Amino acid sequence: MSLKDALKAEADQLGFVLFGVAPAIPPPHYPIYQAWIKAGRQAGMAYLARPEAVAARGAPEQLLPGCRSILCVALPYPPPAPTSAESSDQTRGSIAAYAVLPDYHALMREKLNALANRLPELVGKPVHTLVCVDTAPILEKDYAFMAGLGWIGRNSLLLTPQFGSYVFLGELLTDLKLEVDQPLEGDPCAQCRLCVQACPTQALRPERSVDARRCLSYWTIEHRGPVPEELRRSIGTRIFGCDNCQLACPLNAQGIPGGFTYAQEPVVDPFPDLLAEFALTQPEWQAKYGQTPVARAKYAGFRRNVAYALGNAGDPLALPALQQACEQDPDPTVRDACAWALKQLQTN
Numbered sequence: 001m002s003l004k005d006a007l008k009a010e011a012d013q014l015g016f017v018l019f020g021v022a023p024a025i026p027p028p029h030y031p032i033y034q035a036w037i038k039a040g041r042q043a044g045m046a047y048l049a050r051p052e053a054v055a056a057r058g059a060p061e062q063l064l065p066g067c068r069s070i071l072c073v074a075l076p077y078p079p080p081a082p083t084s085a086e087s088s089d090q091t092r093g094s095i096a097a098y099a100v101l102p103d104y105h106a107l108m109r110e111k112l113n114a115l116a117n118r119l120p121e122l123v124g125k126p127v128h129t130l131v132c133v134d135t136a137p138i139l140e141k142d143y144a145f146m147a148g149l150g151w152i153g154r155n156s157l158l159l160t161p162q163f164g165s166y167v168f169l170g171e172l173l174t175d176l177k178l179e180v181d182q183p184l185e186g187d188p189c190a191q192c193r194l195c196v197q198a199c200p201t202q203a204l205r206p207e208r209s210v211d212a213r214r215c216l217s218y219w220t221i222e223h224r225g226p227v228p229e230e231l232r233r234s235i236g237t238r239i240f241g242c243d244n245c246q247l248a249c250p251l252n253a254q255g256i257p258g259g260f261t262y263a264q265e266p267v268v269d270p271f272p273d274l275l276a277e278f279a280l281t282q283p284e285w286q287a288k289y290g291q292t293p294v295a296r297a298k299y300a301g302f303r304r305n306v307a308y309a310l311g312n313a314g315d316p317l318a319l320p321a322l323q324q325a326c327e328q329d330p331d332p333t334v335r336d337a338c339a340w341a342l343k344q345l346q347t348n
């Protein structure tokens with residue numbers, strides 16, 4: 001068995017459903033990423049524009065000296081729950097599919113560390129490695145593409161033939177030179193624009209990137225402070241993230257391979273009752289969402305989102321709770337969101 005086959009077998013055993021090797025060369029979309037930063041499309045995510053991080057994204061050896069190969073892996077997650085009459089009820093919010101699971105970073109890191117630990121045993125000599133899980137400055141979709149895991153879609157996400165875009169990606173950088181894989185042929189997006197048409201805020205750009213300044217996922221997850229007024233109606237009843245550009249994609253409609261079990265299952269309701277969410281105290285909210293990606297929004301950011309959603313839902317039963325929070329909430333952004341929501345309820 002070749003070294004790469006042995007690594008693939010290890011990756012399979014660890015539960016990675018996709019595995020491939022990319023060369024540690026500058027990523028093909030690096031110039032697009034540089035232009036994206038130059039145009040300010042990262043919005044308030046200043047960490048994406050830090051000079052050392054921008055430089056590292058163009059040269060993996062800045063992350064791991066002597067880096068020669070990048071092992072790319074994927075763990076799939078369950079697609080968004082199907083909507084029902086109950087879930088489409090306007091008194092319910094919606095949470096992006098990846099965020100109703102326990103946070104995946106620790107699981108991915110643990111599995112990649114296990115793979116890294118096997119490398120020296122397999123080659124019989126010390127090997128330098130670096131585990132990257134989302135937070136390292138690396139253009140991970142580019143390497144996953146080069147490693148043959150999927151294509152980069154017009155929705156800017158990695159589209160895999162087996163699991164669509166519902167995958168978490170991870171990388172293991174190494175100074176070992178391994179046989180590399182080839183990118184997949186073809187382009188499933190060639191004749192398709194469904195995601196572009198489905199985006200409520202026209203955030204998807206022709207070069208297959210997202211303008212975060214228009215993306216509801218950015219505003220409801222990453223942004224602290226008020227959301228620009230012109231985007232608040234578009235938030236609808238989303239209270240964390242947006243799945244529109246994934247839901248529209250035909251590759252996500254094909255279903256997953258039979259006999260497959262996910263590594264993680266949802267731990268919170270994707271369509272929670274908006275008023276009940278708004279009534280959560282900080283300790284209750286922490287107990288409910290603390291281990292999920294929703295925690296990233298922070299309590300005040302989440303309440304801001306729920307307030308916008310209540311304003312958009314138009315449910316008069318929300319008036320007393322919004323009125324009270326508008327006067328008494330300690331966070332000015334929440335008070336502002338409540339005032340906006342009250343205005344929507346009173347004028348509709």
Ligand code: SF4
Nearest residue numbers: 199215216242244245
């Ligand atoms: S997440 Fe939503 S707002 Fe952002 S690009 Fe996709 S469809 Fe548009």
Ligand code: SF4
Nearest residue numbers: 153154189192195249
């Ligand atoms: S919806 Fe169509 S254009 Fe968009 S990512 Fe999917 S296949 Fe590509």
